[in-house]
Amino acid sequence: MADGEHTTGEILIVTGMSGAGRSTVANALEDMGWYVVDNLPPQMLRPLLDLSGLAGGALPRVAAVVDVRGGSLFTELPEVTRALRGARQQLRVVFLDASDDVLVRRYEAVRRPHPLQEDGTIVDGIRRERGRLASIRESADVVIDTSDFNIHQLASHVVELFSESGAARHTLTILSFGFKYGLPVDADMVADMRFLPNPYWEDDLRALTGEDAAVREFVLAQAGAADFLDAYTAAVTPVLEGYQRENKRHSVIAIGCTGGKHRSVAMAAELGARLSAVPGVAVRVMHRDLGRE
Known part of the structure; x- marks a missing residue:
């Protein structure tokens, strides 16, 4: 290592909409042992990273909360982030959003x-802030929609995403949802299960959900279900492998049906089981709208 060069551990930039939960995320990271700096001007990111390099193992993971409180200094965040990404492979940007x-x-x-x-x-x-943050959100590594989280759920979500447990290089969330409640804003990919017959119209299945064996068997037995799962698994696998090469540590696949109760729930669970076989990927399945109807 040449003079003046220092290696650092993992660096996390936490930004996003005011009121979306930055303080909760910062507290959760601090509880996990991250060194957290709040309200840091983007221009101070490089000195902070240099400091973490000088500190060696004393600062293995650093999180910097950067937001519009920095005023005119905040506008330089995209430029500073781009300059750091090439040399800092461990640098990630987390964007917090809410409706x-x-x-x-x-x-x-x-x-x-x-x-x-x-x-x-x-x-x-809020409108002014969304305008200022549009490009930052677009280039973020992880987008977390906190609309449906309370502070405890958000903290648990952060622990799941950024804890050191496990050897997975990429965390994949497969999220079932109902189209009538809106698209998940943090989805990287979306698949529509409304091409399958709806169990809602079966009297003995209407009150059940996709977590029940009878509904799951009904959905998976429909024409096209197995073909979709085979083809989608094959299509997504190289994407997940590419995410790992590009150091994208988290992604969301949203699986939708009309109400998020039957088809999307069953298919999300099955897809999760299949994609769990992808090396380096930790899969978790969540159901956003289950129980809403």
């Missing part, structure tokens, strides 16, 4: 103004 109505409710609950609200409303501040 506008959820963000409004959170601000109203704490009775605080949005940092970009100025003389307008909370909604005005």
Whole structure:
């Protein structure tokens, strides 16, 4: 190693919408042993990484919370991040998001103004912030939609994503959902199960869910179900392998049907079982809308 060069451990940049849970994420990371720096100007990222290199094993994992509180300095985050990515393979950007109505409710609950609200409303501040963060969200390694999380669920989610347990190089979340409740905003890939007959129209299956054996057997027996699973597994496998080569540590595959109760639940579970065989990938299956109808 040449003079002036230092190796670092894992570096995490936490950013995103105000009110989406940055403080909760920072606290969870700190509880797991990360060295967390809050409200860091992007221009200070390189000195921080140099410091972590000088510290050697004393700072193996560093998380920096960067957001619009940095004012005009924050606009340089994309440029700083691009400059660091080439030399810092362990650098990842985590973007926290939530729906506008959820963000409004959170601000109203704490009775605080949005940092970009100025003389307008909370909604005005949220819109301004979304505009400023659009390119950052697009280039983020991990996008977490916190709309349906309370602080405890979000903290648990962070532990699952960023703990050191296991040897997986990539964490894949397979998320079933109902189209009538909206697309998951953090999905990397989306598949539509509405090409399969709906168990809802079977009297003996209507009250059951895709977690019940009878529904699962009904769905998997339909024409096209097995073909889809075979073809989709084959198509996604090289994507997951590529994600690992590119150091993308987390992705979400959203599997949808009308209400997120029958077809998507059954197919998500089956797809999860198949993709669990991909080397280096840890798979977890979640059902966003199960129980909503």
